[in-house]
Amino acid sequence: xxxxxxxxxxxxxxxxxxxxxxxxxxxxxxxxxxxxxxxxxxxxxxxxxxxxxxxxxxxxxxxxxxxxxxxxxxxxxxxxxxxxxxxxxxxxxxxxxxxxxxxxxxxxxxxxxxxxxxxxxxxxxxxxxxxxxxxxxxxxxxxxxxxxxxxxxxxxxxxxxxxxxxxxxxxxxxxxxxxxxxxxxxxxxxxxxxxxxxxxxxxxxxxxxxxxxxxxxxxxxxxxxxxxxxxxxxxxxxxxxxxxxxxxxxxxxxxxxxxxxxxxxxxxxxxxxxxxxxxxxxxxxxxxxxxxxxxxxxxxxxxxxxxxxxxxxxxxxxxxxxxxxxxxxxxxxxxxxxxxxxxxxxxxxxxxxxxxxxxxxxxxxxxxxxxxxxxxxxxxxxxxxxxx
Amino acid sequence: xxxxxxxxxxxxxxxxxxxxxxxxxxxxxxxxxxxxxxxxxxxxxxxxxxxxxxxxxxxxxxxxxxxxxxxxxxxxxxxxxxxxxxxxxxxxxxxxxxxxxxxxxxxxxxxxxxxxxxxxxxxxxxxxxxxxxxxxxxxxxxxxxxxxxxxxxxxxxxxxxxxxxxxxxxxxxxxxxxxxxxxxxxxxxxxxxxxxxxxxxxxxxxxxxxxxxxxxxxxxxxxxxxxxxxxxxxxxxxxxxxxxxxxxxxxxxxxxxxxxxxxxxxxxxxxxxxxxxxxxxxxxxxxxxxxxxxxxxxxxxx
Numbered sequence: 001x002x003x004x005x006x007x008x009x010x011x012x013x014x015x016x017x018x019x020x021x022x023x024x025x026x027x028x029x030x031x032x033x034x035x036x037x038x039x040x041x042x043x044x045x046x047x048x049x050x051x052x053x054x055x056x057x058x059x060x061x062x063x064x065x066x067x068x069x070x071x072x073x074x075x076x077x078x079x080x081x082x083x084x085x086x087x088x089x090x091x092x093x094x095x096x097x098x099x100x101x102x103x104x105x106x107x108x109x110x111x112x113x114x115x116x117x118x119x120x121x122x123x124x125x126x127x128x129x130x131x132x133x134x135x136x137x138x139x140x141x142x143x144x145x146x147x148x149x150x151x152x153x154x155x156x157x158x159x160x161x162x163x164x165x166x167x168x169x170x171x172x173x174x175x176x177x178x179x180x181x182x183x184x185x186x187x188x189x190x191x192x193x194x195x196x197x198x199x200x201x202x203x204x205x206x207x208x209x210x211x212x213x214x215x216x217x218x219x220x221x222x223x224x225x226x227x228x229x230x231x232x233x234x235x236x237x238x239x240x241x242x243x244x245x246x247x248x249x250x251x252x253x254x255x256x257x258x259x260x261x262x263x264x265x266x267x268x269x270x271x272x273x274x275x276x277x278x279x280x281x282x283x284x285x286x287x288x289x290x291x292x293x294x295x296x297x298x299x300x301x302x303x304x305x306x307x308x309x310x311x312x313x314x315x316x317x318x319x320x321x322x323x324x325x326x327x328x329x330x331x332x333x334x335x336x337x338x339x340x341x342x343x344x345x346x347x348x349x350x351x352x353x354x355x356x357x358x359x360x361x362x363x364x365x366x367x368x369x370x371x372x373x374x375x376x377x378x379x380x381x382x383x384x385x386x387x388x
Numbered sequence: 389x390x391x392x393x394x395x396x397x398x399x400x401x402x403x404x405x406x407x408x409x410x411x412x413x414x415x416x417x418x419x420x421x422x423x424x425x426x427x428x429x430x431x432x433x434x435x436x437x438x439x440x441x442x443x444x445x446x447x448x449x450x451x452x453x454x455x456x457x458x459x460x461x462x463x464x465x466x467x468x469x470x471x472x473x474x475x476x477x478x479x480x481x482x483x484x485x486x487x488x489x490x491x492x493x494x495x496x497x498x499x500x501x502x503x504x505x506x507x508x509x510x511x512x513x514x515x516x517x518x519x520x521x522x523x524x525x526x527x528x529x530x531x532x533x534x535x536x537x538x539x540x541x542x543x544x545x546x547x548x549x550x551x552x553x554x555x556x557x558x559x560x561x562x563x564x565x566x567x568x569x570x571x572x573x574x575x576x577x578x579x580x581x582x583x584x585x586x587x588x589x590x591x592x593x594x595x596x597x598x599x600x601x602x603x604x605x606x607x608x609x610x611x612x613x614x615x616x617x618x619x620x621x622x623x624x625x626x627x628x629x630x631x632x633x634x635x636x637x638x639x640x641x642x643x644x645x646x647x648x649x650x651x652x653x654x655x656x657x658x659x660x661x662x663x664x665x666x667x668x669x670x671x672x673x674x675x676x677x678x679x680x681x682x683x684x685x686x687x688x689x690x
Contacts, residue, residue, distance in 0.1 A: 024474045024475075058496055058500035062500060065463035069465060070468065070471040073477075077467065092457065202426055202451065205453070207444070209454065211439070211444065
């Protein structure tokens with residue numbers, strides 16, 4: 001059977017990614033908008049299409065704890081969550097990250113309460129940026145499926161051994177159907193070899209994660225950070241390998257639009273999809289505007305970003321997250337460019353919080369309004385109203 | 389019946405660990421591991437054992453140990469057991485946790501693992517307070533006992549965790565005490581021969597926490613059973629068997645050996661005696677009832 005094109009929601013695409021990756025232990029707790037993802041996996045198992053143990057845990061904290069246990073036991077593990085569930089997991093996030101545990105989690109991004117809100121926002125995932133996980137943000141359903149498979153390859157690489165979050169927007173991606181090319185199982189099998197883990201060898205017993213004195217603790221953090229740094233080149237290697245086998249090229253920092261634009265939009269996730277449509281409109285009108293899509297948020301691809309912005313005058317950051325008064329993507333981009341040779345101005349926009357709609361027309365209007373004022377100093381953070 | 393001669397000479401809990409003098413938990417764990425043997429993987433949350441096992445790179449255990457976060461031990465174990473199942477590896481996944489890690493912070497996850505029937509042997513070493521942080525009250529601290537967070541003595545009765553676990557309809561539940569090592573060994577052996585979720589609750593006296601003499605762990609373990617404050621029982625397939633104790637002693641004799649109970653009034657001691665008698669009567673009735681009620685309808689999940 002060759003690869004097939006199917007009409008899939010983002011959640012279904014993720015479930016197909018999990019199935020094709022032959023995940024062996026799934027531990028998950030339901031939360032909107034993640035639920036149809038884990039239901040689809042349960043269905044695959046019930047039909048015998050995926051051979052896996054499904055642990056129906058009582059909380060997200062336990063979901064991730066069980067995945068850590070499964071990964072140590074040598075099984076390929078998967079979980080998925082959103083928002084409050086991700087926050088409840090946080091203690092385990094650090095455990096998996098700094099414990100160097102290979103596993104993959106889908107984060108269907110959703111705003112954090114209060115007030116209760118089930119629509120997309122990136123604050124849930126971005127608030128976990130210090131937990132030691134590689135974080136990938138997808139902007140369409142194909143990317144979701146492909147990224148799950150790639151995530152296992154990255155996570156299990158001996159040079160990396162870090163868990164990976166595959167993040168995509170609730171509803172806008174999770175519940176929206178698109179054409180998705182589903183790769184052939186044998187192609188995925190040759191891309192992604194089986195996983196094992198022999199840390200817990202009864203013939204040569206080891207003590208895992210017991211107490212350490214300060215000097216050793218410092219050493220462990222150093223080793224962790226070296227692996228995190230190494231993961232950047234491994235991710236690029238996996239992107240190339242995937243492209244050569246499946247014909248789809250992904251990059252940590254994707255540049256979209258007219259060659260050498262003066263102004264770049266910067267966005268992640270489904271906002272980047274709207275921004276691509278906006279760039280198409282602007283370019284058709286002859287305006288030199290492009291998009292920098294941040295696909296990889298952790299580790300943050302600072303040097304790729306520095307290269308991408310060389311020669312440009314301004315960045316318009318569309319941030320679907322909030323850290324007190326400022327967007328999290330904005331602070332990250334600004335920090336990455338501080339020591340860069342070429343440092344464009346940064347115009348920060350807060351957009352789409354709590355699922356507020358970000359259309360390509362509203363982005364086009366924003367850019368057109370800003371372009372004549374690009375020589376002026378940025379006037380602070382702008383909250384972009386939804387609609388348009 | 390387990391006998392000393394059956395025990396291996398191999399040691400899995402090694403000398404040189406940093407447990408306090410007279411620690412009841414080390415006695416219990418040393419025996420438990422001698423029964424379980426080398427094909428055992430331990431999962432441990434924060435607790436006395438995770439402290440006295442030593443600091444990296446030292447280890448007091450000669451079996452693999454995974455240190456989990458506090459309260460997540462049964463979920464770690466669930467994942468490990470699921471991995472071994474799908475990989476076809478025959479290893480014993482054993483959780484070793486204290487009373488606080490089991491009855492308080494980890495209770496939701498313990499309950500969930502029991503309800504799912506995960507293939508895990510769960511050992512709770514009950515020293516009746518948060519001991520490694522310096523003696524603070526847990527839900528398994530007994531009535532009247534003074535702790536750092538209950539300096540006047542606890543006013544609530546100890547949670548009956550073994551019966552709560554039995555209410556999960558799991559394969560096997562047993563209480564045991566370091567005062568009765570052969571009984572403990574027999575129960576561990578039995579639990580190891582079964583599959584599904586198995587729960588053994590061991591009373592492990594703690595000299596610094598209880599304010600008792602270092603040479604009294606075994607004696608207090610015996611007295612706790614003989615006075616009825618910690619009854620030994622087993623629940624298998626819903627059927628409870630209470631181990632009868634001849635020559636019951638007064639609760640006062642047990643309490644008097646521990647500084648944590650110092651200053652209890654006669655009324656309080658009478659109250660404890662009365663409740664202990666009531667609890668024992670309750671268990672006797674439960675034994676009678678569970679022997680009469682047909683539990684054959686239980687689903688075998690193994």
